[in-house]
Amino acid sequence: MTQEIWQSRPADLYGRRTHDRLFNALWGAITVFGGMAALSRWTPSRVAPVSRTIAAVITKREMVTSDVVALTLADPDGGLLPSWTPGGHIDVQLPSGRRRQYSLCGVPGRRTEYRIAVRRLDDGGGGSVEMHESYAEGDTLLFEGPRNAFYLGTGENEALFVIGGIGVTPMLPMLREAAQRGIDWRAVYAGRSRADMPLLDEVLAVDPDRVTVWADDEHGRFAGTEELLAGAGPQTAVYVCGPSAMLEAVRVTRDEHADAPLHYERFSPPPVVDGEPFEVELARSGRVLEIPADRSALDVMLDADPTTAYSCRQGFCGTCKVTVVSGDVDRRGRTAEGDEEMLVCVSRANGRRIVIDA
CATH class of the missing domain: 3.40.50.80 (Nucleotide-binding domain of ferredoxin-NADP reductase (FNR) module)
Structure with a gap:
């Protein structure tokens, strides 16, 4: 390898190729270190995963209609928030443990602040009510993202x-x-x-x-x-x-x-079409949940545990994906599922019962 690199270097005025001393030194060090690592069966330690959760401070809270609150978010230290594009959203982690998805509705690309708006639904899943009642100016809001599955096309005329x-x-x-x-x-x-x-x-x-x-x-x-x-x-x-x-x-x-x-x-999950009732067994607890024909497995799981992870509820983000221990899956999502995986927001069971690792 060293000889090939040496031969590829351009010749000087006299037709000779000059060695790069720094390169040779580095290459030698890498070779020696690699040999020692192989002999000692040394395995490099993995890089610690970086937390995707971001803490922002609410700098403005405004009721833009009688039932819609707009929250402006900023970095508590005055820094820049992650870049985003129109159609993008963040996943808010509510104090109760619920996770809810809200689109960014501020000035496109602005990173000094984000803005989201939430309509209160008293007969909904509780997330919108919590957003309205739990946050005031000066409070900290935790979120992940932003992500975008709703882009403005680049070739639109x-x-x-x-x-x-x-x-x-x-x-x-x-x-x-x-x-x-x-x-x-x-x-x-x-x-x-x-x-x-x-x-x-x-x-x-x-x-x-x-x-x-x-x-x-x-x-x-x-x-x-x-x-x-x-x-x-x-x-x-x-x-x-x-x-x-x-x-x-x-x-x-x-x-x-x-x-x-x-x-x-x-902004709401699609209706269940051609659904058949089935059971979901939670392998870790042994609990069995009855899934009716007109509801998703995620809906029923949220009834049992409001902290169940989810985001889009439409089968494209993969947040609610679980491992299937046994049973056949009727896959309906837009995100790829492996042979032993299931998107509980849209996919269903082919048969009476499915067992998941939850």
């Missing part, structure tokens, strides 16, 4: 953003980036009333001529796909984020165009 309620949080930075890129974009923002639409003033501030606001109380009905997708041709990139009913209506309509680009993110 024409885009339509369909926004429903709290679905505005990932969309607002996308609108700002689309405007910066010079994309020919439009947005339809729908909600029960203008007062119930969080960050509506900021959406309109991007470019009011490109935004259509649909308030149900002004029209006496919900917006249909004709209003939501008005003017969207087969080549228009459509981005949608909002309630499941809105998302499904847009998805079905866009399916009429086989090649129409459609990008979406859910």
